[in-house]
Amino acid sequence: MNGRDHPDDDDLLARLKAYEGRPATLLGTGKDPVNRPMIRHWCEALGDTNPAYTGPDAIAPPTMLQAWTMAGLSGHDRSGATTRTPAYDELLGLLDEAGCTSVVATDCEQEYLRPVRPGDEITFDTVIESVSARKTTKLGTGYFVTTRTRVHAAGELAGTHRFRILKYAPARPKKAPAEPRPRPVVNRDNAGFWEGVQRHELLIQRCADCRTPRFPWLPGCGACGGLDWDTVRAAGDGTVHSYVVMHHPPFPAFDPPYAVGLIELAEGVRIVSNVVGVPYDKVRIGMPVRLEFRRYDDELVLPVFRGGLS
Amino acid sequence: MNVGDELPPLEVEITRTLIVAGAIASRDYQDVHHDAELARQKGSPDIFMNILTTNGLVGRYITDHFGPAAVLRKVAIRLGAPNYPGDTMVLTGRVEAIDGPTAVVRVSGDNGIGRHVTGTVTVTLPAGGTS
Numbered sequence: 001m002n003g004r005d006h007p008d009d010d011d012l013l014a015r016l017k018a019y020e021g022r023p024a025t026l027l028g029t030g031k032d033p034v035n036r037p038m039i040r041h042w043c044e045a046l047g048d049t050n051p052a053y054t055g056p057d058a059i060a061p062p063t064m065l066q067a068w069t070m071a072g073l074s075g076h077d078r079s080g081a082t083t084r085t086p087a088y089d090e091l092l093g094l095l096d097e098a099g100c101t102s103v104v105a106t107d108c109e110q111e112y113l114r115p116v117r118p119g120d121e122i123t124f125d126t127v128i129e130s131v132s133a134r135k136t137t138k139l140g141t142g143y144f145v146t147t148r149t150r151v152h153a154a155g156e157l158a159g160t161h162r163f164r165i166l167k168y169a170p171a172r173p174k175k176a177p178a179e180p181r182p183r184p185v186v187n188r189d190n191a192g193f194w195e196g197v198q199r200h201e202l203l204i205q206r207c208a209d210c211r212t213p214r215f216p217w218l219p220g221c222g223a224c225g226g227l228d229w230d231t232v233r234a235a236g237d238g239t240v241h242s243y244v245v246m247h248h249p250p251f252p253a254f255d256p257p258y259a260v261g262l263i264e265l266a267e268g269v270r271i272v273s274n275v276v277g278v279p280y281d282k283v284r285i286g287m288p289v290r291l292e293f294r295r296y297d298d299e300l301v302l303p304v305f306r307g308g309l310s
Numbered sequence: 311m312n313v314g315d316e317l318p319p320l321e322v323e324i325t326r327t328l329i330v331a332g333a334i335a336s337r338d339y340q341d342v343h344h345d346a347e348l349a350r351q352k353g354s355p356d357i358f359m360n361i362l363t364t365n366g367l368v369g370r371y372i373t374d375h376f377g378p379a380a381v382l383r384k385v386a387i388r389l390g391a392p393n394y395p396g397d398t399m400v401l402t403g404r405v406e407a408i409d410g411p412t413a414v415v416r417v418s419g420d421n422g423i424g425r426h427v428t429g430t431v432t433v434t435l436p437a438g439g440t441s
Contacts, residue, residue, distance in 0.1 A: 038335070045331035046363065047322075048370040052378040062382040063369035066362055070337035102352055103340075105361040109386035139353075170353040 012098055016091065016131040016143060023127055024088035024147050030068045030122030034060050034153065039118070042067065059115040065151055065159045066110070068122040088128060091145065092167065099169040100142040107146075107164035113157055120153035129162065142168025179252030181296045190217040192231065200293040202234040202303050204267050215269035236291035237266040238305060243275065243283050259283040263305050265291075271303070278308040311413065311435075317403035320371050324359065324421065326395040332363030359393035364427050368417050371401045372431045379436035383412065386431075391424030399426055411435050 032038065039060050043053050046061075053061055060068075095101075116122075132144035149161040186194050193216070196203035205214045209226035220227050241264040247257045261275040261283065275283045276294070289305035296302060322328070333343035338360045341348040349357045368387055373380050393399055399421045407414040412434045419427040 041331075042335040042366065045328065045335040046366045046370055048366070048373075050370070050373050050378050052373075061366065061369060063362075063366040063385055064336070066365075067336040072337040073339045105389065107386075107388045108361050108365050109384070110365070111384045112382055 012094065013131075013133055013143075015094060019087055019091040019128050020130055021127065022087040023085050023125065024091075025084045025124060025126035025149070028069060028084070028124040028126065030124070031070075031072060031074075032068075034068060034116050034118050034120040034122065036118050038067070039064070059117055062112040062116070062159070063110065065112065065116070066108070066149075066161055066163070068116070069124045069149065069151060069161075084126070088126075088147075091128065091131070095143060095145075095167040100167040102140065102142075102170050103165050103167050104139060105163065105165050106144065107162070109162040110159055111161075112159045114153065114159070116153045116158050120158075121155075123152045123155070124149050126150075135166075137166065137168065138171070139166065140168040140171040142166050181253040181300055181302075183300065184302075189219055193217045196231070196233075197293065197301055197303060200301070202236070202265075202271075202291055203231040204234055204265070204269055205229045206232050213267050213269050215265075215271055232267060234265050234267055234291060238263040238271075238289050238291065240264075240275065240283060240285055240287040240289060240305075240307070241270055242285060245280050245283070257281075261289065261305055261307075263289055273302065274304045275307050276304050277306040283307060311405060311408065313405055313408055315405040317371070317375050317405075317415065320374065320401040322367060322399045322401065322419075324393045324395060324397040324399055326357065329357055329359045329363070329393070329395060332366065333360045336360060336362035336366070338362055354392070356394045359426075361387070361389055364389065364393070364419070367399075367401065368419070368427065368429060368431060371403065371417065372415060372433050375403070376433060376435055381434045382431065383434055384432040385429065387417075387427050387429030389427055391421060391426050393421055393426050394423075397421045397423070403431075406430065411437065 039053055042061060042064055052059055126147050126149040129146045129148045134141060134143060144164055144166050146164045150157060151159050151161060184194060193203055205217050206229060207221035207224060207226045208228035208230055210224040212221055212223040214222060240261045242262040243259050245257050245259050250256055257280045259275045259280040262270050262272055264270050287307050288309050289307045290309055291303055292306055293301050294304045330344045342352060342354055343357055343360045346357050365385060365387055369382055369385055399419045401419045403415045403417045405413055406416045415431045417429050417431055418425060
């Protein structure tokens with residue numbers, strides 16, 4: 001996480017360095033005095049059963065030092081004196097403008113000088129200790145900003161707290177090589193179907209004896225057992241007979257969530273394929289769909305069904 | 311106790327609940343510690359543990375071992391690989407220095423993707439505690 005110095009010239013750095021030594025918080029006040037409920041919540045969350053943190057002589061866990069200074073959900077109060085300084089906001093704003101909009105804490109050093117006890121009022125002040133040169137890390141390129149806070153409890157210095165954050169522009173995720181969509185299994189029984197798809201024809205088998213249409217392709221008729229057949233080219237009209245929405249697990253080449261429909265064709269057979277053209281959560285049973293062919297790569301064409309027809 | 315002594319390891323299951331409870335108990339409402347969708351938008355595969363929780367766990371590891379009379383003087387940590395839900399972090403420690411009643415323990419916390427935390431804890435033990 002330490003990163004390496006960025007070799008480029010860095011005009012911004014001089015502006016950032018000007019904030020070193022300036023206060024980040026002046027006359028900060030903890031939102032609540034040190035109190036037992038917050039101590040209990042902390043101990044419960046962390047599984048800390050140390051008896052020193054309970055009972056009439058309880059102290060607060062020393063590692064809570066920073067928690068007492070946190071602004072919390074309601075944020076920093078910019079109207080009163082208990083605020084972080086414009087200087088710190090300016091520093092962070094400069095980094096935001098430079099594209100370093102993400103932040104991650106990297107280091108924390110606390111020294112504990114006096115136990116903190118329930119009832120203690122917390123006051124603190126923070127100084128911007130240093131701003132690093134531009135560094136490139138695994139997360140991205142940015143600047144380490146180190147602040148140092150002195151925390152007082154009931155007016156006495158209870159501890160110091162050095163905190164280092166990385167304000168950074170996230171590295172672009174390395175693009176994984178696109179996984180091809182799985183290939184259909186083509187055999188002697190269904191080769192004619194896939195040859196039709198290549199020509200943008202959806203071919204349905206039809207029994208030469210009893211004229212029953214069948215899909216998917218099979219060697220014999222499910223109705224009469226006849227082995228002779230011919231084909232009918234689907235006109236392309238269908239409705240959603242049923243569907244599922246795939247959320248998980250993700251497969252390579254698929255981007256969940258997506259809808260998979262069981263489509264009833266006008267010719268009376270059903271086929272499984274994607275429903276496209278409508279959001280996955282707008283697909284409904286009975287929705288009219290229209291056959292189209294979609295090319296996925298140099299080799300692969302598949303029949304899909306477009307919904308949302310007006 | 312001697313320099314070089316190893317502390318027994320502490321396994322910490324990194325549950326979603328621990329990450330969220332730790333963030334809230336430390337009053338850290340950064341979305342990356344409780345909102346998976348927003349964490350993903352910021353380039354993280356999931357929510358991850360905040361540094362204050364890690365700091366607290368390191369402190370707990372030391373006081374669990376040395377007992378309630380042990381007094382933490384300093385905890386200094388550096389984070390590496392994030393603690394994501396579903397992982398397990400194993401904290402280990404080794405006594406690096408002893409000065410009278412005060413010991414410095416070097417702590418590491420490893421998870422499934424690497425080293426989450428390294429640091430040192432300075433702790434003062436009750437009379438006789440270091441013998």
